[in-house]
Amino acid sequence: MKIDESNPTPKYLQLKEIIKQYFESEQYKPGQKIPSENELITQFNVSRNTVRQALSELVNEGFIYKKHGSGSFFSGKTQDETTQSFLIGVITSFISYYIYPPIIQGIDDVAHKKHYNIVLGSSRGDQEKELICLEQLLQKDIDGLLIEPAGGFQDIRESKVLALLKDITIPVMFINWVIDDPDVSFVSINDREGGFTATEYLIAAGHQRIACIYPNDHVPGIQRHLGYRKALEQFHIPYDPQLDKGGTIFRWNEAEYIGRLVKELLMLGDKKPTAMFFFNDSAALQGGYQAIREFGLKIPQDISVVGFDDSELAAVADVPLTSVSHPKYQIGRWAAEILFEDITSRGPKPPTKQMVINPILVERDSVRFLNMPDEND
CATH class of the missing domain: 3.40.50.2300 (Response regulator)
Known part of the structure; x- marks a missing residue:
């Protein structure tokens, strides 16, 4: 098995199919490590970008999963198991605390109507934990992902998570962050x-x-x-x-x-x-x-x-x-609705979508008007 230079099919797609056939011909077992990027580059005489695109497709389709720092592994999936998982991943800083339950409820309400289930991950604001959550969700062959980034201002641009999210082909939607990047879709408050x-x-x-x-x-x-x-x-x-x-x-x-x-x-x-x-x-x-x-x-x-x-x-x-x-619940719902539009779209990868919602102020009792008489004085 080798890359056909005369074939108009992109090399990364050819390589993806070759690797899938390789799993069957070599009788790979679930959890068995596959050749490294360098080994695939040498074996098939292709660029690193070609290998990474092929591996990303295989991760997306559930044939392989990645372990940070360890490599890529065969999931045990066979060629005829390419149906949708009807799962979407959700990674937020917290799950049961503060503003997050209404956000997750908004996502789940939309997912339920689409006959999908959500799989939750909590980063607790830690990028290493966030990366582990992401890798675990990708192993579950999710059809899309909603994520609130962890870390600080510079970290997000330099993070392994953002690089991985740009590399995979399933739809991804960021929530609660406005990111100055035309390749990133998000729904956030202003x-x-x-x-x-x-x-x-x-x-x-x-x-x-x-x-x-x-x-x-x-x-x-x-x-x-x-x-x-x-x-x-x-x-x-x-x-x-x-x-x-x-x-x-x-x-x-x-x-x-x-x-x-x-x-x-x-x-x-x-x-x-x-x-x-x-x-x-x-x-x-x-x-x-x-x-x-x-x-x-x-x-x-x-x-x-x-x-x-x-x-x-x-x-x-x-x-x-x-x-x-x-608008906690609404942000979850709107983000999920846009994500499902991308999941159900056909043809080339849909364009990125960026939604920013202007907030309003809710007046209560914690502000004194200095320019008005105070009844308590």
Whole structure:
């Protein structure tokens, strides 16, 4: 078996069929390792790109699976087992916490109507775990994938996950991230507009000393911060770097870590902020509220607070939190609907699709209007 140079069929497709035949002729067993990329390049006198395309197709069709750092392995699938799996993969940072259950519910509702099941993976914000989840899902011969990327701003561009996702041929949809890449499909909230909306609201309430607490190594965090800066500039409020508290996304769920950032702001004395805009409700409620109260201050009488995501936590807090809405269920549903359009399409790979949703602000009780009399004074 060899590549036919005179055959108009692309070499990678010829190689894919040769490898499939090789599994049968050599009586490969499930879990048996296949030749390496270098071995295939030498054996068939083709480029590395040709080999990688062929292997990606075989991964997509469920004939092989990859183990990070170990190579590629035969799955045990035979030539006549090429039907759809009716499974889609979903990888998010968390599954049962915060904004993720409604997102997953939106995906599952669409999948159910399409007679599909979803297979869940949780990265917990860790790229190594994310890669393992992805490899495991690809072993299950999924027909499509929805993924919220893990890691920070630079990591996503340099990650093995993004390279692998661009290499496979099943439809892939990113959720909750706006990625500046024409080859990537995504559905996301407009984080920059959300940051602007939150800050504009605080400015309208008479605040000028407005702090922003956000992860500065995380695409949504960076975008929300840019919206904050844009609002200050538009309303001619001087930017004060002392009120700019960037942290790392990898510690964002630690209340003690967020509390330390808030306390640094409160220790500014007469220059402390009168209002704080937090990257998300979780940070505002679990770190921010506690730190403000430990300083003997009240919300909103002394410090006004705005969050982001309009989570269930915001509505049930002892001081209900004003928050920028996140259409959680809708984002899951819309992303799934677009993914299924790509799964059911025929012919060449469909064009990428990018959807950005503008958020609105949900007013509650955590903001004091400085330009109006306070009933509590």
